[in-house]
Amino acid sequence: MTTHRLITGHVSALLVLPEKLDTAPAQAADRSLPGGWTLKAAPDTKTAADIEITTGAAAVTIEQDTVHLRLPAAVAASDTLAYATYTATERIRQQQHKATVHATALIALDGQAVLLIGMKGAGKTSTAIALAARGWTHAGDDLIVLGERGDGGLVVWPGKPTAAIRDPTRPLAPKPRHLLEPFATGPAALARVVRVAVHPDLAQASMTPAVPLSVNERLRLHEMLARYISGLPTPVTGVSGVPYGPVWPLDTPGLARWRSHLITALAGCRFDYLHASDPETAADLLTKEGTT
Template sequence: MTAHRIVTGHISAVLALLPEELDTTAARTAGRALPGGWHLEPSGTGLERAAVEITVGAAGVSADAHTVRVRLPRTAASSDTLAYVTYTALERARQQQRKATVHATALHAPGGRAVLLLGTKGAGKTSTALALAERGWVHAGDDLVVLEGDEVQAVTVWPGKPTAAIRDPLRPLAPKPQRDLEPFAAGPARLVWVVRIAIHPSLATASLTPAKPLSVNERLRLHENLGRYISGLPTPLSGEGSVPYGPVWPLDTPALARWRSHLITALGGCRFDYLYASSPETAADLLAKEADAR
């Protein structure tokens, strides 16, 4: 067994005790769909404290103040589960570096500033982003995006998941195939606008409603989103092809919770709107028109 430096989610950290003979091909392939990819490289001096330790054995998770220890069955360790588990286990290290994984979609508007689209599953984030890309905007991540908050309350959007699952309207019950998002952002951008989207055909009139000052409910939704990936390890440790087994082991600390509150304050400092529209095309037209007017 040896230590490696893992690079994923726009941070690097030490990954220790990974069996040398382990086949990581599936993890590297899956990592192409994670924010920042998923790469292994030599760990350097080997004297650094590991952020994650991976061993092969009966599935389980434990953690102390510095290291998350994950045991994976060999079949799971040799599958794409290795990429997803290590990405999630590194969320604490990510937040210690003032970055957080969020459930959102992001784009760069003309001019290069970032716009963050929030919404529940099925709200229309991906479809609206595809429509905006047809209008000259640049994709910066679908479903998973990494935010960075600095000490002066500026928020940066780092490129997120570069693929999207698009449902075939002629086969609504079929699995959604993944497609690459193009054009895709090459680097981070300053966040200037947050939009929570609701798309429904019954909405006769498209509208943008200011969300500021942020309500208690909105702040709670943001807290839940920012804390989602640090709450534990939701990835099935035994692999997707078998019975899911993923004990939730809290990785949070009071200091990180305070930083997320700071980040929510910074998000509230951006323009923040609620968008209601009958279709993604209508929503994209409204956003593009509003961006052109600024």
């Protein structure tokens, strides 16, 4: 076994890997995860590993503070290693008052961050592209890291720096991946949350305050914040395999209470529902109103 320092998702972890494991496919997934995925030489230490990878039938267990991931040999040598170890570090992130969320983020012209949330296909990415054309800075597509400062303020840490953008002339073709530019180089204070719905049937564009949050909205936010700590996005059988895997035992009552606190903090930001027929209209509304 070999020990490495893993840096991903804006935290670091002590990672133990099988000897001679090929990590090149995992390192190639660097641009698919917030904060990248980097291995560095680990200093001599007697500290217990945060994550230990072994090969065999897929399983996830926790012994004291070490996450033990058993992956089939072919899976361990694939890009799934990056996604699985990223998910395994979610406990560390939340212990440090950070959480991986399914959202898109940008930095407005005043330097403050805006979080775009919504279901898959809601128009977050296309709206972000339109905002970047208006001078906003990308801070992550689809996956970002939301954090809390010591004073209780919220910050957005840069998320996934690439986006899959469909070619409108080839609607059934796989979506090519693009590097997002300009891209944030550090965290930014969160000023606004917008749940986006962009669809051609929405003829009347609107911006509606969501505060006070409804019970349904709070449930959706709970699901968003708990998604990664439950391991649901990364079946340990492999990203390219059957989409099934056990629920990971990463959560604790203390972290669940912190996520509830985080929802209260999100409700303290400006929080709106945006409906528009196309991304350009959505971007126009957001640019007009900014983060205030």
